[in-house]
Amino acid sequence: MLKLPPVSQCSELRHSIEKDYSSLCDKQPIGRLLFREFCDTQHDLKGCIEFLDAVAEYEVAADEDRRNCGLQILDMFFGAESAVHLPEIPSCVLRECRLRLKQNPGKDDFEECTRIIHNYLSGEPFGEYQESPYFSRFLQWKWLERQPVTKNTFRHYRVLGKGGFGEGDDPCFPGWLQAAEECSCSAESAESGSLASSPFSFFDLAIPLRRICLKLTVCACQVRATGKMYACKKLEKKRIKKRKGEAMALNEKRILEKVHSRFVVSLSYAYETKDSLCLVLTIMNGGDLKFHIHNLGNPGFDEQRAIFYAAELCCGLEDLQRERIVYRRNGAAWTTAYLFTTRFTKYLKPTVETYCSEKKIPFEILPLVDIVPGHPRALMTSGKISVVFMPANATSILQPTEQGVILTLKSYLRDTLRKAVLFKRHTIDGDSCARSG
Known part of the structure; x- marks a missing residue:
């Protein structure tokens, strides 16, 4: 009790x-x-x-x-x-x-x-x-x-899901968070105007940049004293230490305990066991999104329902930004076969048909598609649309941006940002010394 x-x-x-x-x-x-x-x-x-x-x-x-x-x-x-x-x-x-x-x-x-x-x-x-x-x-x-929270505080039930946490670098600027973090200033200096030209000085940035994948398990749990249900997210200590993901795990805890939003899950408890770090979060009773998309009625959502979910996501991102938190998308995520097929048949095909009709040319499409699970082979039999799947590892040959251009551009932007912030800081320090002298 x-x-x-x-x-x-x-x-x-x-x-x-x-x-x-x-x-x-x-x-x-x-x-x-x-x-x-x-x-x-x-x-x-x-x-x-x-x-x-x-x-x-x-x-x-x-x-x-x-x-x-x-x-x-x-x-x-x-x-x-x-x-x-x-x-x-x-x-x-x-x-x-x-x-x-x-x-x-x-x-x-x-x-x-x-x-x-x-x-x-x-x-x-x-x-x-x-x-x-x-x-x-x-x-x-x-x-x-403030009393100690342990695993005995909860009753643990079935596993709700498994996954990976923190996979991949930012697809555009893997070093910009690090550069901003190294050159960021305190809230007082940001408000006083120093580093005002830096877009990162008003954000709390502490996101590790290594390519890390922390395996996690989410299970249902219940507080023994109150009977309230939560979702318990468990991160394995051995994998965290092996992958050097301590800072990333700590960041997730800091962010979740800081956010107060009706569109973002809240951190209710945090404790550790011999083998795991455990974050006890608000449980979302709606279930798995993939189950709703593929197993309830016709595959996918109607337009109004999708708009509503997208609006909720936007509200959650606004609340994160209000707390000076930068959200970074998962660059390792792939599209699903259903989403790709829907976009291909309901948007690409009608658009090309309209274009061909306006230009009075025969309607024919010959798209070149990567071989990935999200690009179904069933598209090869689509009437006047002939789909050709490229051989494996052909993308880096056809796209010059994969031949070191992206890496060079990222390095250039990172160095340029650091130099600009350091130059601004030296200028401010020089002006301060001149005024004091």
Whole structure:
């Protein structure tokens, strides 16, 4: 059974914990819930929470409904007959917000208003919250959270999947992350303007660049005390050490614990056993994507469903970038046979047919295709389309970019970036010395 400690046992934690409003009352789920319960006990603070909830609903509203949703928020909370008490927001901010809603509504229209609300809540209300029983309950949870987590904390169930983690270099610039990492500056120097010309100075970059493949196993697990289900991702220590992937495994833990997004899985626990490093993540009940594509109804997704999934991926990437994290795609991934066939028959063929019809020439296609699993041999019998599969290892002969050009270009860009950043740094240091002299 889950048992919270006595409040007196958390007195040391009360003095040592960092009193940061954003972390304690917004980013941490338990702290966010308890702070909202505290605000519900006070009429003026309850209105602030209701406004923030309304803005959150506005940000995920459909494009066609966003304008009406935004105007309703303004009328409800800032209208002449509004019964909700909110901190004083300058009239110029409200006018600009209303103007943007009428012209081109976007999800950031209420950004300034929410900033003012959070600034207000982080002042005297946050101080009162720290003296309330709700904060004491939060400290009890934090004390429990800091207790050691081991494999005995969970019940482990069947394997959900296996795979590889961290395969391949970036297909375009394998050294640019390393160059940016070597020349990156602190957040303070970035804000003050040093290295402002570098596009990497505002990102937390710590991604190893070696060609590494860390085999992993994902299994379902359940917390014994609460019964909640998670997905446990296990990385073998021997393979990590052999492949020198310690930094990559640590990076994944750091990134997952930093991200707070409804479109990215969250890290709930992390522990180690004798043989493995274990990351306990949000479990996704939807199942395997490949199963949905190939085994439920007709193969593939309809267009609207695919657009919806793509939009969710874009939202997740935006949240990663907001936390100063650069996402790098998997350059070793191949297209599937179904996707290639669909693109070939539904897009390439109609496009060529239209072109041939406009130019009044016979419709004939003779594509040269690599021999890979994603290029099915069944395409060879497609009517007026003759598909010729190239011999193995022929790509490097036909494509000059595979004959050392890409490697030379990468080396040139990496060296150029380093020289530019170092030159900028020396220039700034020289100006600083001149001003001090």
